[in-house]
Amino acid sequence: MGAKVMDPVFVGVRHHSPACARLVAATIEEQRPAYVLIEGPADFNERIDELLLGHELPVALFSYSDQHASWSPFCDYSPEWVAITEGRRHHAEVRFIDLPAWHEAFHDVSNRYADAELRYAEVVERLCVEFAVDNVDVLWDHLFESDEAPEALDQYFDLLRGTATADDGDAAREEYMASWVRAAVADAGDRPVVVVTGGFHTPALKAKLDGGTEWPEVPERERGASYLVPYSHARLDAFTGYQSGMPSPGYYQQVWETGSGRAADWLVESVATRLRRRQQPVSTADLIAARTQAGALARLRGHENLTRTDVLDGLTSALISEDLTQPPPWTRRGTLQPGAHPALIEMLGALRGDKVGQLHPDTPAPPLVNGVQELLRTHGLDGEGKVALDLTNAEALERSRILHRLRVLRIPGFERTSGPSESAAPQLDEQWVLRPCEERLAALIEAAENGATLEEAAGVALERRSRQAQLEQLAAILFDAVLCGITALSGRVKESLSEGVRVTGDLVALGHVLGGVLGLWRHDRLFGTAKDSLLGEVIDAGTARVLWLIEGLHGGPAPADAGRLRTMAATRDAVLHAKAALSLDTVDVAGVATRVSNDAEAPPDLRGAALGLAWTLGAQPDVRKVRGIEALGDWLAGLFAVAREEVLASPELVGVLDEIVSSMTGEEFLVALPALRLAFSYFPPRERETIAATVLAHRDLDGDARSLTRVSVDPMIVAEAMAVEARVDALLVKGGLA
Known part of the structure; x- marks a missing residue:
């Protein structure tokens, strides 16, 4: 008889959840599995060692093909990252088991680890009502992040999946992941297999354990590649537009590193520091009140430890006394709207954190990265400061084209402050400001989806924009193409x-x-x-x-x-x-x-x-x-x-206009004033002086034309004052007091 085959151990997770990351680590420690299978792009399996070179997180796996590009981000507390590192530490075979990011199953997905709550919005809404919370993020904190050893995760994900239907893309992904699970279980024999996937997929995978046990083939693409790129907490944050499994990455980084209690203290101190830097008054008594109210809210809500929302609600109560113009952003999903209270802005800034990832120097990079770096060195554009270019000089024109190609690819650190522009008279020089920045490497790696050389990449980027461009946008694209x-x-x-x-x-x-x-x-x-x-x-x-x-x-x-x-x-x-x-x-x-x-x-x-x-x-x-x-x-x-110019050269027309305006009643002038101001705004100051001098000559008056065009009071204020005076005069006449 052969060795008994063990059932796989499934760990359904919410992406970027510290609680789930701890659960993954504990499960691997307990099971000591032969395989750790992870929701991630299977075409990167031969290069998993690149993930373990020693990067400073967050980083992301960027994949692209002819039609699609997407990111798979990892931070310290991502369950998938913990599965990789803990699996290797316990000598397990670590494998990604999902379809490649360029596969048609991901045609409308730009980020593999962005939870799609719309799939199960109805049940989430019912749960939010049941637990009296505002949204799925608060619900998750309430149920799981406040508990160092969360329970009932399986029941939660079963409930979510029980109300949702997988689309064609999810169905294809789940069938593919299940084939990896079956093959690993067969190969592991009597040793465990741990499977770490998004909780939405876990119930479906459990139902697909019967079938073939051959290792699945990894789909191949005709064009494209995958590379690691530096990522940042700002790019991960739901409040800046990323629909991540968890918002507020800076806060959850603290939860992961120090626990909920110390993370709460860190958040209070961070918000206070940021507000004080903006000259906003924050007293020690305010901070004590915020921490006290957060603790009281946590107890009232039945939280074992302080959650993010407990702290934020406590800070809001202690620091904001006036009515808010918009609901606190943690009560909904979306970006902060203009006009928000300064305290809210600083709370979100503290929650976000400012961590920026760095790749290990030995990390492979696409040819575009080295090619651009060599071009910048060769042409003296790799420094910092201002660069002036005479575009009639062939060498300067080539430097200009390099900079414009980088601008077209949206590579940060290259800002043009003046130069030739659309609809303008010819200009024969350009001014640029160069500054090194941490985001440049990531932008270059991501721009490599457009081509291997700078000229090719810029051309492809412009060509892609031109496909969907409106008529007026095509003109700008043409101008950019010529500049490049x-x-x-x-x-x-x-x-x-x-x-x-x-x-x-x-x-x-x-x-x-x-x-x-x-x-x-x-x-x-x-x-x-x-x-x-x-x-x-x-x-x-x-x-x-x-x-x-x-x-x-x-x-x-x-x-x-x-x-x-x-x-x-x-x-x-x-x-x-x-x-x-x-x-x-x-x-x-x-x-x-x-x-x-x-x-x-x-x-x-x-x-x-x-x-x-x-x-x-x-x-x-x-x-x-x-x-x-x-x-x-x-x-x-x-x-x-x-x-x-013709108007300036026509004293007769200026004279006629002077007569028309002079003959207006006060009320007629006030009505015409806004349109007249707009009309004369087409003349720069020197030309307005010319008109003023013409008016003086038309009236046979001596005077300083410049003084007529340089009044110290806004003309609209003068007009309003004249209107007030006219109303006063009318009242005096009516009352017989004139």
């Missing part, structure tokens, strides 16, 4: 832009594209885009489309539309600076603009902008017609946005 020196992508995006501008009805998006493409056309000395045929097609089609759209645009008076006015300014620049690309004659453009400017049904700002466009193209306006304009401020905003 990635010509292959540029061609594809240009074709998409050319097609999009021909059919779009979005005037604002059209202007954004036209301005961006025109910027490239005008930057030809730097980027080699002079007379580019595809760019010319986009400019030509975009200009024609703008003219077609504005002729049919009607509507009553409304506040000036800044996006619409930018489109008109871009159309002006296209006609002035890219005339060679246009199939339209300047006379035709001016004719359309004149018709729109005279269209009484067109919006006032568009009529003003159209007049400005015709003016810049040589058509002389009849300034006398300005006197009959309704919604004068909006009309002027359009005119000034497109024809600012």
Whole structure:
């Protein structure tokens, strides 16, 4: 007779739970198993030793393929991490048994160890009502984290699974994990097998012990890889957006290291320290009151030890006396909303912790990491400080492209403070600020999913963004591609832009594209885009489309539309600076603009902008017609946005405007003032002085134009004061006291 086969020992866990981590350690210590099987990517089994090199946690296993990328994070108190380390310490065979992260079963999962409470929301809601707690995190603390030796975990997970149906992805994963369990049990014989998986999966695995006992094959991928990356408590925290099994990683790190009682003291001290650094008053009496109330709440709630919520509620009661504008964030899942009380902000900061993981120097890295580090050394970009680049110099242009590729990949530590931009006149230099940072290595490793070299990775990242980009976003992507020196992508995006501008009805998006493409056309000395045929097609089609759209645009008076006015300014620049690309004659453009400017049904700002466009193209306006304009401020905003220089050179128009404004009653002026202020905001200070000087000359007055434009009081305050005075005068007249 063969040796008796033992049933596997299942430990269902909640990911990132100190209580579950202790249970895993105790189970392995007690069982001394032949195998420890862990929910994790089976394709990493041959490289598990990389996890044990001696990293400083938290770290994550990052996996990617053509279509998907995901993370499997580990911190000191992750049950999966404890299973790995304790299993090895007791000489067990440690194996990951889940499908690889790139498998289709994970198509909508970005983090393997993020609990999906939506699967069993109904039962969790009933349990929360039964135990009078706010959410699943508080429920878990109440049931398990307050007890150093939690009981009833199996019943809890059985209850959750009994109300939920596994989707296709979960079903495939559970069948695969079960095949590993059966094979390990058969191979272990009379020695135990410990299985550590998320509690949601445990009941299903227990029901799948009958079947084949062959070791399962590990699926292979055509493209992709897996690497360890540094992680951080900030990335793990549910209050910053990660739907982890447990929020507040800094606090639970203390629970793991020192126990619940000392963790409570640590939290109180941390919150007090953080508040005092922000000049918020926190007395010793406040801290004593917070600790006392936390203890009383724990006893009232039946907790053997203080839980996170006991401490937080005690701190809230002791430190916050006014009404809160939003519920405390630990009563729900989600990020903290703007306007939160400073004490709440510091509580969450203390809960989160500031620990950042570090990889052992011998940890394998993708080729992109070493390639980028070598590029930075070679081009003198691996230091700290400011970098100035003359883009007319070939070497500086290459350094610029390296920095832009890093920016496109969102690698931290490289900030551009000035340089060429969309819809702007050509700029021949750039300014960057470089700073080393801990997050750079993780970002580079994760960026490796895009390619093995910096140029390839940046190109793939931009290409992926372009697939789902809206029309106006394509223009920005094209500009980035040119800044990065990635010509292959540029061609594809240009074709998409050319097609999009021909059919779009979005005037604002059209202007954004036209301005961006025109910027490239005008930057030809730097980027080699002079007379580019595809760019010319986009400019030509975009200009024609703008003219077609504005002729049919009607509507009553409304506040000036800044996006619409930018489109008109871009159309002006296209006609002035890219005339060679246009199939339209300047006379035709001016004719359309004149018709729109005279269209009484067109919006006032568009009529003003159209007049400005015709003016810049040589058509002389009849300034006398300005006197009959309704919604004068909006009309002027359009005119000034497109024809600012022409206005400055026309004393006659400035004089007419001065007469119109001077003839307004006080009430009429106050009504027109906001729109007038917006209109004149298109002029920089020096040009406002020019207008002021023109007004003085029109009135035959001597005076300092600069003093007229540099008042020490906000004009709106002056206007409000004038309105008050007018009301007082009216009351005096009514009462016969004038």
